[in-house]
Amino acid sequence: LAKTTQPISMDSYEGQEVNITCSHNNIATNDYITWYQQFPSQGPRFIIQGYKTKVTNEVASLFIPADRKSSTLSLPRVxxxxxxxxxxxxxxxxxPNNAGNMLTFGGGTRLMVKP
Amino acid sequence: GAGVSQTPSNKVTEKGKYVELRCDPISGHTALYWYRQSLGQGPEFLIYFQGTGAADDSGLPNDRFFAVRPEGSVSTLKIQRTERGDSAVYLCASSSPGVQGYNEQFFGPGTRLTVL
Known part of the structure; x- marks a missing residue:
């Protein structure tokens, strides 16, 4: 399984751009990178997914360098x-055989946005 | 449209009792997943269904845990002889194949299980 490493927590202020980096040094050729968001007392919610370079949707961007050993979730103007x-x-x-690879969440990054 | 629903939202039971947790996935989603989440930790994978069959049950912690999905839709997670360590939020998710495979999982609100 490709293991991921993220910062435990981050602080930011309203209106700033937040970048959360994830390390995944042993990512496999067929692996995709997916980010989820979770609020207290709710299930996780899909944010964005990518394979390489840059992906952007209405809520975030995902930057993936050429070696794919890391990725950065960018939240504009939090x-x-x-x-x-x-x-x-x-x-x-x-x-079905590789479903387990998608299902390792890790500890996540707790983002605190302050006024 | 309706999302993933889970019942009950809260379940309090006594050590040694049997419990069943229900998950109603999004209609038409062929894949269904169960997770367990303890306070302050990320969701921990338990079991994955593709249709009616359990494609991957490697996350079930022991033989007290069992899950079924007899008609390929609703799933029930069953826990026998509950222990205090089973207390957690049990999350269910479903997904359907897209261009890149099963890329997005839709989660329910979870069932909070408390074993006294």
Whole structure:
């Protein structure tokens, strides 16, 4: 299984850009990188997924360097409501034999956005 | 549309009792996952269903835990002889194949299990 390492916590202020980096040195060729967000008392929510270079959607961007050994989730202009835990997952999205690779959440990064 | 639902939202039981936790996935989603989350930790994988069959049950901690999905939709997680260490939030998620395989999991709100 591709293991991920993220900072335990981060602080930011409203309106700032936040970048959370995840290390995954033993990522495999078929592995994708996926980020989830979790608020207290709720299940995780999918944010973004990518394989290489840059992916952008309405809520975030994901930057992946050429060696794919790390990735950075970028949240533009955060607000108080972005305070949550962010998880980086790495694995093969094709079922069924590799499903377990997608399912290792790790400890996540606790983002605290301050006014 | 309706998301993943889980019942009950809270369950308090006594040590040694049997409990069942139910998950209703999003209609049409063929993949279903169970996780367990302890306070301050990330979700821990328990079991994954593809249709009616358990494609990967390597996360079940021991034989007291069992899950079924008899018709490929609703799933039930069953815990026998509960122990205090089983106390956690049990999360269910479902997904369907997309362009890149099963890429997004949709999670339910979880069932908070407390074993006294």
């Amino acid at each position: 607000s108080l409501s972005d305070t949550a835990v962010y998880y980086c997952l790495v694995g093969d999205t094709s079922p």
